[in-house]
Amino acid sequence: MSEDKPVTDIITLTRHVLEEQRKYKDASGDLTLLLNIIQLGCKFVSTNVRKARLLNLVGLAGGAQNVSGEDQKKLDIISNEIFVNALRSSGKVSVMVSEEEEAAIIVEEGLKGKYCVVFDPLDGSSNIDAGVNVGTIFGIYRVLEDSSGNISDVLRPGREMVVAGYCMYGSSANMVISLGNGVNGYTLDNGIGEFILTHPNIKIPPRGKIYSVNEGNSKYWDEVCTEYFHSLKFPPEGKSSYSARYIGSMVADVHRTLLYGGIFAYPSDKKSKNGKLRILYECFPMAFLVEQAGGKAITGTKRVLDVVPESIHSRCPIFLGSKEDVEDVERLYQKHA
Ligand code: AHM
Numbered sequence: 001m002s003e004d005k006p007v008t009d010i011i012t013l014t015r016h017v018l019e020e021q022r023k024y025k026d027a028s029g030d031l032t033l034l035l036n037i038i039q040l041g042c043k044f045v046s047t048n049v050r051k052a053r054l055l056n057l058v059g060l061a062g063g064a065q066n067v068s069g070e071d072q073k074k075l076d077i078i079s080n081e082i083f084v085n086a087l088r089s090s091g092k093v094s095v096m097v098s099e100e101e102e103a104a105i106i107v108e109e110g111l112k113g114k115y116c117v118v119f120d121p122l123d124g125s126s127n128i129d130a131g132v133n134v135g136t137i138f139g140i141y142r143v144l145e146d147s148s149g150n151i152s153d154v155l156r157p158g159r160e161m162v163v164a165g166y167c168m169y170g171s172s173a174n175m176v177i178s179l180g181n182g183v184n185g186y187t188l189d190n191g192i193g194e195f196i197l198t199h200p201n202i203k204i205p206p207r208g209k210i211y212s213v214n215e216g217n218s219k220y221w222d223e224v225c226t227e228y229f230h231s232l233k234f235p236p237e238g239k240s241s242y243s244a245r246y247i248g249s250m251v252a253d254v255h256r257t258l259l260y261g262g263i264f265a266y267p268s269d270k271k272s273k274n275g276k277l278r279i280l281y282e283c284f285p286m287a288f289l290v291e292q293a294g295g296k297a298i299t300g301t302k303r304v305l306d307v308v309p310e311s312i313h314s315r316c317p318i319f320l321g322s323k324e325d326v327e328d329v330e331r332l333y334q335k336h337a
């Protein structure tokens with residue numbers, strides 16, 4: 001066999017999901033189709049992130065602001081439209097929540113399906129002008145029994161999600177997904193336009209050597225955060241200190257944490273009582289993935305996936321990553337309770 005013979009038995013994301021779904025007798029194929037729509041959106045965003053500078057998509061979109069009062073980028077708006085249009089027309093979705101939409105989108109009768117999708121179409125977009133990695137984060141709930149599909153279908157604990165994932169747009173587009181039975185990573189092959197399984201069964205190391213937090217906020221931290229991060233930099237004699245890595249793009253910081261281990265945090269502080277990151281479409285999907293990879297995600301005092309969001313854009317503090325690292329924080333919060 002010649003060495004340059006191409007691999008012909010490729011495991012694409014769709015094939016992988018189909019194989020998984022075959023295990024469930026009552027699987028209708030709807031979830032597979034929905035994930036295909038999400039893949040389409042991610043491929044579109046990936047292409048546009050790459051073309052951004054050439055197409056003049058970098059920069060602010062005519063002074064528009066999103067619901068959190070942040071400037072919207074042209075790419076944020078485009079990415080949001082791609083997902084909303086594709087998901088609505090799929091016929092598989094009843095409710096959508098996007099970081100870029102003030103209200104939940106309730107899909108019209110006739111097009112409603114049995115799923116709800118929550119997403120941040122372009123997370124970390126303040127980094128785009130510098131060419132830093134950005135990403136799409138998403139989570140999927142099944143519409144509750146007896147519900148016609150409304151906001152109560154998404155104001156639920158994250159542990160009830162059926163799928164969580166993100167796509168990171170970096171040197172390549174990396175999709176990381178969990179259907180509730182482990183975590184797999186796929187890399188977009190631009191030549192054939194398919195996500196190929198490249199990181200099967202991702203497991204986060206039980207302890208890491210990296211911490212990831214915006215230390216510029218440290219003057220506002222509570223005593224637990226102050227003590228914890230100090231302990232990583234000034235460990236007892238004979239122990240190595242942790243390395244600091246903070247990209248400021250949650251998808252990229254969590255991706256590194258999943259692969260290398262360590263801890264990522266966006267804590268609450270005196271300025272931001274609930275931290276910065278949004279529960280439904282930032283904290284929940286990432287907490288789901290980290291737990292499925294063997295790690296932990298807490299607010300400080302409780303499991304992130306047990307939080308019930310009060311509103312679709314509510315925020316919560318988060319510490320996620322290697323099990324032992326997160327347990328160190330948990331113990332400190334218990335000690336100071
Ligand atoms: P965005 O959704 O407006 O892009 O904000 C979320 C981003 C996350 O990707 C990242 O973890 C965090 O904001 C960084 O915030 P800060 O600049 O305060 O450190």
Ligand code: MG
Nearest residue numbers: 099120123124
């Ligand atoms: Mg975001």
